[in-house]
Amino acid sequence: MLPGGSQRMSTRLLLSWKSSLGKLAGSAVIGFGLWFRFGGTMKDFSSEDKSPEYFYMGLYVLVGAGALMMAVGFFGCCGAMRESQCVLGSFFTCLLVIFAAEVTTGVFAFIGKDVAIRHVQTMYEEAYNDYLRDRERGNGTLITFHSTFQCCGKESSEQVQPTCPKELLGPKNCIDEIEAIISVKLQLIGIVGIGIAGLTIFGMIFSMVLCCAIRTSRDMI
Numbered sequence: 001m002l003p004g005g006s007q008r009m010s011t012r013l014l015l016s017w018k019s020s021l022g023k024l025a026g027s028a029v030i031g032f033g034l035w036f037r038f039g040g041t042m043k044d045f046s047s048e049d050k051s052p053e054y055f056y057m058g059l060y061v062l063v064g065a066g067a068l069m070m071a072v073g074f075f076g077c078c079g080a081m082r083e084s085q086c087v088l089g090s091f092f093t094c095l096l097v098i099f100a101a102e103v104t105t106g107v108f109a110f111i112g113k114d115v116a117i118r119h120v121q122t123m124y125e126e127a128y129n130d131y132l133r134d135r136e137r138g139n140g141t142l143i144t145f146h147s148t149f150q151c152c153g154k155e156s157s158e159q160v161q162p163t164c165p166k167e168l169l170g171p172k173n174c175i176d177e178i179e180a181i182i183s184v185k186l187q188l189i190g191i192v193g194i195g196i197a198g199l200t201i202f203g204m205i206f207s208m209v210l211c212c213a214i215r216t217s218r219d220m221i
Contacts, residue, residue: 026069
């Protein structure tokens with residue numbers, strides 16, 4: 001066996017395991033992002049003219065990073081099995097891009113939370129005021145807000161009662177509900193983003209260790 005062969009074999013196995021785990025994590029991240037975008041509380045806004053794109057921005061980055069993770073997992077496995085420094089270098093570069101994207105998503109979710117909440121609240125207030133100006137016309141956006149967040153009105157629900165969910169038992173201030181729900185969702189997005197970023201660090205470390213081991217063994221032949 002070549003010098004350092006045992007270490008290289010262990011690193012290859014670890015990197016292959018990490019790459020396989022990365023593909024699974026990428027699939028999970030894509031599913032998580034798509035569910036949040038189209039299947040969770042915010043799904044009803046997909047068809048609205050005014051949708052909280054600021055809120056969706058983090059989800060788009062998350063889904064894109066998940067897709068890249070699945071593709072990169074293939075490079076990691078190939079590079080580890082073939083001991084190719086070129087493929088491992090490409091694997092490292094892609095992981096670095098994923099790391100930057102996930103950190104950006106996590107930071108955005110935590111630091112930009114107040115801005116995103118205010119953005120959605122402003123959308124609600126605009127829909128609320130449009131309805132008060134012309135009640136006969138109705139307002140699909142306001143109905144969507146009330147249905148999505150299970151709330152009705154602001155300080156009082158009397159002025160917008162026709163647009164409120166029939167199953168709503170008691171009065172709920174939509175401004176407060178928007179803040180509570182968006183805050184929880186952005187925290188989840190931030191946690192997932194930072195968690196995946198932490199996972200990519202291990203992949204970068206393993207790929208560099210294996211690259212160095214391959215270079216060292218070849219220099220010693």
